[in-house]
């Protein structure tokens with residue numbers, strides 16, 4: 001690197017920052033104007049504001065390390081960065097190429113064996129906006145840039161890896177597979193990083209489709225989601241919902257765990273039948289006949305009459321709540337004959353009169369509400385756990401606080417929602433909202449009409465639109481950002497779903513995810529050897545077969561970017577206990593084996609700088625909560641008191657130093 005070259009590159013990067021500033025200022029000014037603009041119709045303004053805000057935030061995130069590399073080929077020179085910048089005055093010539101664009105790809109994939117026409121690959125090291133230095137690599141896999149990135153101390157949140165994505169990872173990030181893609185690999189092979197960069201790539205390559213439907217990212221616990229939550233926005237993406245399995249049912253947010261036995265019961269596919277039985281249990285027959293008082297006679301609603309009506313309602317092929325009116329009608333039908341018999345008379349109109357009276361009868365209505373009640377998923381399960389479970393033969397489901405939802409209840413609630421159907425509540429609310437929207441639109445039209453009344457010759461808005469049309473347009477543009485709307489709506493279907501630590505999910509969890517992803521565009525990330533949940537996956541084909549049939553692809557990552565070789569060799573014993581045939585991934589970095597000590601204070605190993613964690617069988621950080629995380633220094637307390645899978649996870653969290661402490 002000569003000083004001449006450095007100043008040329010410095011000038012180039014300063015120029016790119018200048019362009020970025022100008023674009024950002026223009027977008028910000030347009031946004032301010034759109035916010036101030038009182039003339040534009042409200043929905044126009046909302047669309048403009050949303051688009052411009054997204055543009056401003058996209059340009060904002062590019063501040064750190066805007067441009068991180070350059071490649072030279074026979075066709076010219078490409079500067080690679082976090083966003084794309086174009087020369088609007090010169091035919092939109094690219095000034096900076098987005099890392100996801102095809103032209104940037106050789107930056108990641110060119111090797112000495114297969115240079116792909118690349119004659120030079122340059123890595124920039126910037127501090128803030130200033131270029132400090134650069135180096136050119138020999139198109140080797142483990143370049144200086146990668147080692148520098150891996151040596152850097154970790155922060156509380158995961159960073160993007162756009163400047164050092166490796167060829168084996170790049171292939172997965174850009175894989176043009178439309179169905180389910182499984183990415184497996186040992187600890188630290190970058191599965192999470194790769195999955196998130198794949199999302200950023202898909203949002204770039206399939207912007208239109210994905211920004212309409214959004215992306216769901218499911219991770220094992222809130223700590224993990226906080227850890228990875230910063231990565232995507234730093235790649236310039238919004239429209240992403242992060243959730244744990246305990247948050248997939250709107251209105252429930254839980255991290256409470258059942259016992260392993262209950263997790264297995266609730267997580268296995270037999271739970272589908274369990275929920276079916278719980279619903280069928282709410283389609284009841286009266287123990288004693290219910291008296292139905294008519295004007296002249298009292299008709300007994302017997303178990304036999306109710307059974308006939310129940311059969312008819314069940315055969316209607318509707319969901320439980322939607323079938324309630326059928327049950328009501330069937331009861332009325334079945335009561336006509338006994339009522340006529342009791343009245344003891346018969347004239348042409350009598351049967352019709354009796355039917356009418358029965359339809360509006362309060363006793364019949366009360367009987368319907370009791371024998372075939374409208375239920376929400378929560379009421380169904382709460383009643384089951386509160387006591388109905390005994391009669392159904394599942395006494396182990398009983399608990400004192402039936403509404404203290406656990407993570408394993410979530411797929412049961414979702415299953416129940418499918419079987420019960422709506423309660424009509426949502427429809428009533430939607431109708432009410434629409435009525436208010438029409439009222440508002442009428443007000444808007446009134447204002448437009450009086451404002452423009454003087455220009456007789458002009459075609460006025462009121463000539464073209466009516467309040468209903470306007471209300472529809474208005475409702476179509478929901479105020480909430482996509483992530484909020486999607487998270488609140490159980491029936492929202494996402495354009496793409498990412499599942500991290502997927503080995504922990506139960507078959508019932510997969511059913512929930514399948515409903516959120518009808519097109520099965522999914523990235524599934526996991527490592528069977530790290531499975532801790534009893535109901536989790538043991539075999540990808542068994543999990544994904546029912547979900548995606550043969551539309552799933554499998555890729556393996558083999559290089560460990562986190563844990564030094566010395567620590568990995570130590571962790572290999574735990575892996576062998578989990579799966580004697582498994583191979584530990586190859587570490588990029590060498591490093592010391594762990595320090596083994598007895599009876600020391602874990603805090604005494606806290607380093608002056610860098611992140612630190614103490615992982616013990618029962619905390620402070622449990623192996624379960626440590627899943628997917630990493631720290632510069634880790635103390636693992638009493639690994640022998642953990643299961644082999646827990647031990648394997650705990651021992652593979654350190655990026656630099658591992659201490660194994662026995663108490």
Ligand SMILES: Nc1ncnc2c1ncn2[C@@H]1O[C@H](COP(=O)(O)OP(=O)(O)OP(=O)(O)O)[C@@H](O)[C@H]1O
Nearest residue numbers: 161164165166187188189190191192193561562628
């Ligand atoms: N190409 C790369 N350049 C720089 N850092 C990388 C690269 N690939 C992975 N890393 C880093 O390696 C570490 C491990 O990555 P990640 O957490 O994605 O691994 P993982 O396979 O999901 O691990 P685990 O199975 O333990 O959850 C992270 O700090 C990540 O930033």
